[in-house]
Each structure stands twice: as C-alpha cells, then as structure tokens.
Amino acid sequence: MKPTLSLLAAAIWLSGCASTASSGVDIGLSQALEQHSQQTSLETAQWQGEQPDSALVQTQLLALIxxxxxxxxxxxxLSANxxxxxxxxxxxxxxxRLGVSRAAQLPNASLGVDAQRSEDDEGISTQYRADLTVSWELDLWQRLADSSQASLADLMAQEADLAAAQASLVAQVLRTWLNWHTDGQLLAIERQRAELQQSNLTLIQSRYQRGTGSLDDLDTARSxxxxxxxxIAASEAASNxxxxxxxxxxxxxxxxxxxQAIPSLFSAFDAPLDVAVPMTGLPVQDLAQRPDLQQAYHQLIAGEYRERVAYKALLPSINLSASLSDMGTSPSQALFASPAWSLLGGLTAPLFQGGALKAQAEIAELEREQAYWSxxxxxxxxxxxxxxxxxQERSLAQQQxxxxxxxxxxxxxxASYRSRYVSGLVEISQLLDAQQNTFDSRSQLLQASRDRLLNRIDLGLALGLGV
Known part of the structure; x- marks a missing residue:
C-alpha cells in the first residue's frame, strides 16, 4: 500500500476509534494507539519498493545527517540550552505534583504539644498537653484515585513534551549548522566567481590597451x-x-x-555535504512514536480523569479521624501516661452551592472534549x-x-565560450553569461543538497525520531 493511502486510512480508523471511546477514553484510545502501532507502521523503504537493510535502520534524528x-x-x-x-x-x-496528589489518598497524622505555665498559692506549675490526631478520607468513589491518575497523565504528557522539545532543539541546531555550512560554501563559490571576473577584467583591459577590445566590454566586466x-559582503554578514x-x-x-569549546565544528569546512543515508536506511516507524501525539493523548487521558473527579465531587464523602490526648506535668507523662482516645466518623454530602459543582463538572467535560479534538x-x-x-524528498532527489x-x-x-572569446569569435557578454550559468548551477546544486538534508530533518521529526 502506498504511504498516502496507508496513512490516511490510519488517520480515519484511529479517529473513529477515538470517537467511540468518548465515554471511556483512557481504555479506548490506548487500545487504538496500540493497534495503530501494530497495523499502520510507516515503512519508508516501501516508498522505493525495496526492503530495508537492517544494518541501516536508524532510530535517532542525528543519524539522518x-x-x-x-x-x-x-x-x-541538550545540556546547556x-x-x-x-x-x-x-x-x-x-x-x-504527582506526589502531592498521591499523598491525598493516605492517612494524615499530626502531633501537637502545648505547655501552660501558671502560678498559685503552691507556687509555679507547668502543665503539658499532647494531642495525636490521625485522619483519613475513605476513597469510596475512587475520586482521589482518579485525581492521582490525572496527575500521572499530566506527568506523562510533560515527559512527551520534553522529548518533543529535545528533538525540536536538536533539529533547530542541525538546521542552523547546515545553513551556516552551506553559506560558507556558497561564499566560496562567490569568491571563485569574483576571482574569475577579476581575471576577465584583466583580460579585457589587456585587449582594450591593444585596441582589440571595447570600452563597453570593460564597463560591463567592472559592473x-x-x-x-x-x-559577498551581504553573504558574509548573513553567515556571521x-x-x-x-x-x-x-x-x-x-x-x-x-x-574554542568545539573546534571540530569548524574543521573540514570545505567538505561538500552529501545525503549519505538513502531512503532504505530510514527507520520502520509509526506515528504513535511522535511526542506531540503522545502528549495530546495523555492530555486527553488527564481530561477524562478530571471529568470523573468533577462529577464524583457531587457524591457524599466519608472521613474517619482518631485522636489521643492527655495532660501531665512533663512531656513524657502527657504522651505516654494514660491518654484519652476518641474515634470519629463523618459523612459529608454537598447540598447547595449555587450550582458551582455542577458547572465545574460540565467545564471538565467540555475540556475533555476539547482535548479529544486537539x-x-x-x-x-x-x-x-x-x-x-x-x-519533498522525491522532488529534491529529482532536482539534484x-x-x-x-x-x-x-x-x-x-570552457568553449572562453576559448572562442580569446580567439575573438564571440562577444564578452556571451562569455559572462556562460560563466554566470556555471556558477549559478553550482550554487543551485549546493542549495538543493542542503534543502534535501533539511527535509530529512523534517521527515525525522514527522516520524517521531528522538535524540
């Protein structure tokens, strides 16, 4: 199957799976992505009708260059940006934040010790009071667990965002270096052009002095x-x-x-750039590896859990608390002598809050739907x-x-026009046009090679290659 048809079929199929899972996004979409990973792998080698060589299969963005x-x-x-x-x-x-959300599911314990000093007829006395309280909310409706799962999904989305940021940064660095390197080679071509034009000017001046050249030819060469x-001056500024x-x-x-820190960056500057990795060397990859898709998926999961938390906030909650308290003339007596204990259980249910809880639940539902469309x-x-x-890969290969x-x-x-001009068979304008075509073709070929490498970076990002 051609990549176009396979990718579009995968998009339509996966979108359909996602729409049917709107009431259970955390289960339906995960299954959809798993099946998408298994069934719709993008084999770029098939673009050329060949099987990839396993030794050439790459997994990192830098390997494409x-x-x-x-x-x-x-x-x-990656270390200093x-x-x-x-x-x-x-x-x-x-x-x-994930640790904070998980802590809400655990019991809370607090210890307080107070000292009170008083004076009476018998003198000055000090009394110590100690209280040890343990409280715990029973997660009867799994509201706290859902909140923790939402925080976990947020963390996974943040990890995907980090992977995307790393790949984007490396791609930006590679693009900037390739453009700078190409600028240097284009400058070298322009300097060669200027040297040849200076040689032409010298030749025309010699012919003009001998009376075989014209003033118009001399002005044209100088211009x-x-x-x-x-x-050259403008290109040098842009390169810097x-x-x-x-x-x-x-x-x-x-x-x-x-x-000074990276001298190898400036070495072998005159070496030509080449698209060394053929299409058969690109990895067998699927869209599920893209960090932005993973981030959007985990954000959708987080929205699903937050919707559940918002609706469960309308339900009653059960809280348990136990406490130990005592008084004594020393801290040890206040804690370990004969403390009094109490156990308390409470049921709390929202009655009237002006529709705030219902509105928050509807907002969470809309945000989850928004995440789905994202x-x-x-x-x-x-x-x-x-x-x-x-x-673009196909087009640039043909252009090259x-x-x-x-x-x-x-x-x-x-070469032909220069020989004929020296013999006086053609005009200087014809020689200059031939030279201009040569240098323009050389520059365009170099730019096409650069553009193909830049496109390989875009293709790597599109396939979800990391660093």
Whole structure:
C-alpha cells in the first residue's frame, strides 16, 4: 500500500476509534494507539519498493545527517540550552505534583504539644498537653484515585513534551549548522566567481590597451565584478549572524567561546555535504512514536480523569479521624501516661452551592472534549507532515539529478565560450553569461543538497525520531 493511502486510512480508523471511546477514553484510545502501532507502521523503504537493510535502520534524528562531528553540538544543546532546561524543570514540577496528589489518598497524622505555665498559692506549675490526631478520607468513589491518575497523565504528557522539545532543539541546531555550512560554501563559490571576473577584467583591459577590445566590454566586466563583491559582503554578514544564532542555541556567550569549546565544528569546512543515508536506511516507524501525539493523548487521558473527579465531587464523602490526648506535668507523662482516645466518623454530602459543582463538572467535560479534538488535529497534522516530507524528498532527489546534469553542461559551455572569446569569435557578454550559468548551477546544486538534508530533518521529526 502506498504511504498516502496507508496513512490516511490510519488517520480515519484511529479517529473513529477515538470517537467511540468518548465515554471511556483512557481504555479506548490506548487500545487504538496500540493497534495503530501494530497495523499502520510507516515503512519508508516501501516508498522505493525495496526492503530495508537492517544494518541501516536508524532510530535517532542525528543519524539522518551522518555527520559524526555534529554529535558534539547535540550533546551541548541538550545540556546547556536555556529553554530546554526550563522544560526539564517543568517536568520536575509535574513529578512533585504527582506526589502531592498521591499523598491525598493516605492517612494524615499530626502531633501537637502545648505547655501552660501558671502560678498559685503552691507556687509555679507547668502543665503539658499532647494531642495525636490521625485522619483519613475513605476513597469510596475512587475520586482521589482518579485525581492521582490525572496527575500521572499530566506527568506523562510533560515527559512527551520534553522529548518533543529535545528533538525540536536538536533539529533547530542541525538546521542552523547546515545553513551556516552551506553559506560558507556558497561564499566560496562567490569568491571563485569574483576571482574569475577579476581575471576577465584583466583580460579585457589587456585587449582594450591593444585596441582589440571595447570600452563597453570593460564597463560591463567592472559592473559584474562590483555586483559580485556586494553579494559577498551581504553573504558574509548573513553567515556571521547565523553563526551567532548557533552559539546562542548551544548556550555560548559568543562565537569565539564556541570555537574554542568545539573546534571540530569548524574543521573540514570545505567538505561538500552529501545525503549519505538513502531512503532504505530510514527507520520502520509509526506515528504513535511522535511526542506531540503522545502528549495530546495523555492530555486527553488527564481530561477524562478530571471529568470523573468533577462529577464524583457531587457524591457524599466519608472521613474517619482518631485522636489521643492527655495532660501531665512533663512531656513524657502527657504522651505516654494514660491518654484519652476518641474515634470519629463523618459523612459529608454537598447540598447547595449555587450550582458551582455542577458547572465545574460540565467545564471538565467540555475540556475533555476539547482535548479529544486537539488529539485528532495533532494526528491529522502528523499525517500531512509525513506526506509532505516524503513528497519533498522525491522532488529534491529529482532536482539534484537535473542540476547535476545542468552543471556539467554549463562547465563545458563555459570552457568553449572562453576559448572562442580569446580567439575573438564571440562577444564578452556571451562569455559572462556562460560563466554566470556555471556558477549559478553550482550554487543551485549546493542549495538543493542542503534543502534535501533539511527535509530529512523534517521527515525525522514527522516520524517521531528522538535524540
């Protein structure tokens, strides 16, 4: 089955399962996702009608680029990026909130000791009073358990959010580096263009001095060289700005600090980029691995449990409490002599609160329904992103091939026009056009290679690859 049909069928099927589970989302959707994981795995190798080589199957986003020196960038970004550290702290906060919700299911114990000092005819005396109280709410309707499950779902959603933030950060770092690296290579091409144009200018000046060239040719060559030099200046500024952005993503104060800490980043700068990983090397993956889908799913589960908690707040609650109390002239007597004890049980039921509890229950139901539609939107968006990335992969592969052919033809044409111009058979404008086509083809081929690598990053994110 083609990826388009399989993915759309999976989206429609999973959405139907989710809609039938609106009254029991925590069970129905989990089964739907499990079956979706088993039945609708996205095998990108079938896009080419081939079976994947198990040795090439990758699971990490960085593996799609196949540039080992970028591992240092990934490690640095995951440990020093300020925004990611905030997400880590948010996860820690969710863990503590889960502990608070679970504590509500356990008995509470408190101990109080009071000392009272008084004076009478017999002198000054001190009395100690101790109270030990244990209270516990019987979770007869599982309201506290549902609240704890909602907090657990929140924690799992936060974990998925962290995984998404990590993948997004690494993808952003990779994109920035690839763009910066490509900027450097494009600058190198522009400098080669300027050198050749300077050589042309020297040749034209020589011919003009011998009387075989025209002033128009000389002005044309000077104009073309000046425009190229202006482009070089603008490209250098843009490249430096991109490098500063990369330093900020990695948590460095400036570029020099990054260069000292990661010298491998600036090594082999002139090495051409290549799409080293073929489509058959991409992983067998399914949409259930995407962190945003997992986050939306767990948020839906949390909404389901909060809806239950809100409706159960309308039911009676049973509370038990036991206490020990005593008085004595010393703390030990007040605690261990002959304490009096009491046991109390109470039943509390809401009678009238102006409809507040009913309104809160309806709000929780609407929020759960809102979370359901958010999950569906995330699923459909995931399907579109994968399809777009696969289609772009196909298009960029074809563009690379055509641009490679165009570059080979342009280089042959340039050599021919230069030889004919030296012989006086063609005009300078024809030679300049041939040279312009050669450098433009070279730049376009380099940009297509960069765009294909960037698309591989988008495809990895769409497939849910992590770091």
């Amino acid at each position: 196949d540039l080992p020196r970028l591992e240092a960038l990934q490690a640095r970004a 300020p925004d990611l550290q905030q997400t880590l702290l948010a996860l820690s906060i969710s863990e503590q 073309v060289l000046a425009l190229t030099q202006a482009n 700005a991109r490098l500063r952005s990369l330093a900020a993503l990695l948590g460095y104060a400036d570029v020099s600090a990054m260069e 999950f569906r939107a995330s699923l459909l968006s995931a399907v579109v992103e994968v399809e777009d990335a696969l289609e 091939q055509h641009l490679s052919d165009a570059l080979a033809s342009a280089e042959r044409s340039q």
